[in-house]
Amino acid sequence: MSDPLNKNSKQGEEPRVKLPPAEPRGYFEGESMTRRHVFTVASQAIGGVAAAAVVLPVVGFAVAPLFTRGEERWEAVGPVEQFNAETYKQVVITETPGIGEAGKTTAYVRTGAEKYNEEPNDVIAVSTRCAHLGCPVRFVQAAQNFICPCHGGVYDFEGKRIGGPPVRPLDRFQTRVKGGQVELGPRYSVTNQLKAVRVRDPGEFTGGIWEYLYPPRPSTFPPPSN
Amino acid sequence: MSLLKRKKNDAVENGAGDAEAVAKPAKGERMSQAKDLAVHHGTHKSIDVAGWVDSRVNATGIFTAMMSRHVPKGTNWFYTLGSATMFIFAMQAITGVFLSMYYTPSATQAYASITHMTNDVFMGEFVRGLHKWGASLMIILIFLHMARTFFFGAYKYPRELNWVIGVVLLILTTVMGLTGYLLPFDQRSFWATIVANNITASGPIVGPYLADFLRAGPDFSATTLSRFYALHMMVVPGLIAALIGAHLFFVVKLGTTAPPWVRAGRPKGSRPEEAVTAGVARDDFEEIPVNGAVAVAAAEEEADAADSSDSEDGEVNS
Numbered sequence: 001m002s003d004p005l006n007k008n009s010k011q012g013e014e015p016r017v018k019l020p021p022a023e024p025r026g027y028f029e030g031e032s033m034t035r036r037h038v039f040t041v042a043s044q045a046i047g048g049v050a051a052a053a054v055v056l057p058v059v060g061f062a063v064a065p066l067f068t069r070g071e072e073r074w075e076a077v078g079p080v081e082q083f084n085a086e087t088y089k090q091v092v093i094t095e096t097p098g099i100g101e102a103g104k105t106t107a108y109v110r111t112g113a114e115k116y117n118e119e120p121n122d123v124i125a126v127s128t129r130c131a132h133l134g135c136p137v138r139f140v141q142a143a144q145n146f147i148c149p150c151h152g153g154v155y156d157f158e159g160k161r162i163g164g165p166p167v168r169p170l171d172r173f174q175t176r177v178k179g180g181q182v183e184l185g186p187r188y189s190v191t192n193q194l195k196a197v198r199v200r201d202p203g204e205f206t207g208g209i210w211e212y213l214y215p216p217r218p219s220t221f222p223p224p225s226n
Numbered sequence: 227m228s229l230l231k232r233k234k235n236d237a238v239e240n241g242a243g244d245a246e247a248v249a250k251p252a253k254g255e256r257m258s259q260a261k262d263l264a265v266h267h268g269t270h271k272s273i274d275v276a277g278w279v280d281s282r283v284n285a286t287g288i289f290t291a292m293m294s295r296h297v298p299k300g301t302n303w304f305y306t307l308g309s310a311t312m313f314i315f316a317m318q319a320i321t322g323v324f325l326s327m328y329y330t331p332s333a334t335q336a337y338a339s340i341t342h343m344t345n346d347v348f349m350g351e352f353v354r355g356l357h358k359w360g361a362s363l364m365i366i367l368i369f370l371h372m373a374r375t376f377f378f379g380a381y382k383y384p385r386e387l388n389w390v391i392g393v394v395l396l397i398l399t400t401v402m403g404l405t406g407y408l409l410p411f412d413q414r415s416f417w418a419t420i421v422a423n424n425i426t427a428s429g430p431i432v433g434p435y436l437a438d439f440l441r442a443g444p445d446f447s448a449t450t451l452s453r454f455y456a457l458h459m460m461v462v463p464g465l466i467a468a469l470i471g472a473h474l475f476f477v478v479k480l481g482t483t484a485p486p487w488v489r490a491g492r493p494k495g496s497r498p499e500e501a502v503t504a505g506v507a508r509d510d511f512e513e514i515p516v517n518g519a520v521a522v523a524a525a526e527e528e529a530d531a532a533d534s535s536d537s538e539d540g541e542v543n544s
Contacts, residue, residue, distance in 0.1 A: 065441075065443040098448050100334045102333050133425065201433075204427060213431060217444060
């Protein structure tokens, strides 16, 4: 019986001016929102747009390297006659320019061997980045193995894991012979069967379901076709 | 002097001294006029810098609320581990700012700038040493502080949120350790960062992308060092400072807990037989003080060690 908009009117006394019925309280006739609600939503929306205008570009700025692929680099490491199928020759290439020594890496290069069903014209370049956590491995001539100093990973002559914690064979570099010079290109990873796949970070398995659990990153180069 | 009395005096002075008012008032007089004004506005405490600030933002009130809180009986040196950690954080922040005056976050110059600041700059070895050893000390103190909280049961209701904030602070501190370790850019820090990044990458699905984000690309590059530097200098310290603020706010708001060997008392005014049900009653925040410490501080007896195993007591203590 009491009119919510006329709280001041005394109990039982008829208000002088009859206001139009407004239900629920705070709404005016024909409106579906209170004005307070309209202004709340509007100011929050404007604030949200302003915040997004700052935050989105900044976040994009920070994550851009995930979607940017660098320039493809090929580096000559010496005439093809320098390399043979029996053993590896150590070469140093610059993988990341502009940061001095930190951007350089060592690779072991040889030509294809019939023993491993490789073409004699092939050039194989094995990366020294251990497939466990990225320490630099070295090729031990006497044992014909790659051995990692950090946690004892051991790889055979082809770079396949034969002991220790590594999860896959050693990575390789794409190779080509141009004007008699051997050139090393982008890095790629291999499966346990030495099938080329897109490069993975150390510690990541390759092949089978692992190709989905460790998805290829857009910042890397596609692998050479086998 | 009360406001009323002061106003009366004003009236007397003004009525009597209209002629003298033309003359420039002396310094002391001007001061008293300012004081009168403050009194008139009801904001007067005392006319000095502290009073001026105080009458506007109630700094004394905030300070008192923070520094002269009730603490429970049995509070001991273990309760200083949190403050010690915060002191080390402040030290790291200060020394870090000064180290940044000499440091160059560039892959080709970082190592040289570190050797320069260590060997050539006056007190450089000391300031860098403070920062380096302070980093280890901060991790140690955090774990001791965490152990105190755990073994004293201080993480229980209503302080779970503060435990969660504390864990986030612990994680952020380890991130500080990770990002700071690269900055000297010697062989050790370079390879340690390579390994840490590859451990990150070995997490399924998101790992490879997270590693790319940290490295700013598929390989360690020039941007990696500046990225780690920015995280170490700006992003993580800012987050830590903000979370320490929240952490302290909850400490002040909720109070500290009594050690488990101190038996909790009953809320003031309750009858002795109610002490048994105090644990139940304390769930109702409208009937008893919000600040658990106040109730505990009102404890009249200290318990022997055997009592601390009592489940009822445990609940009250938390």
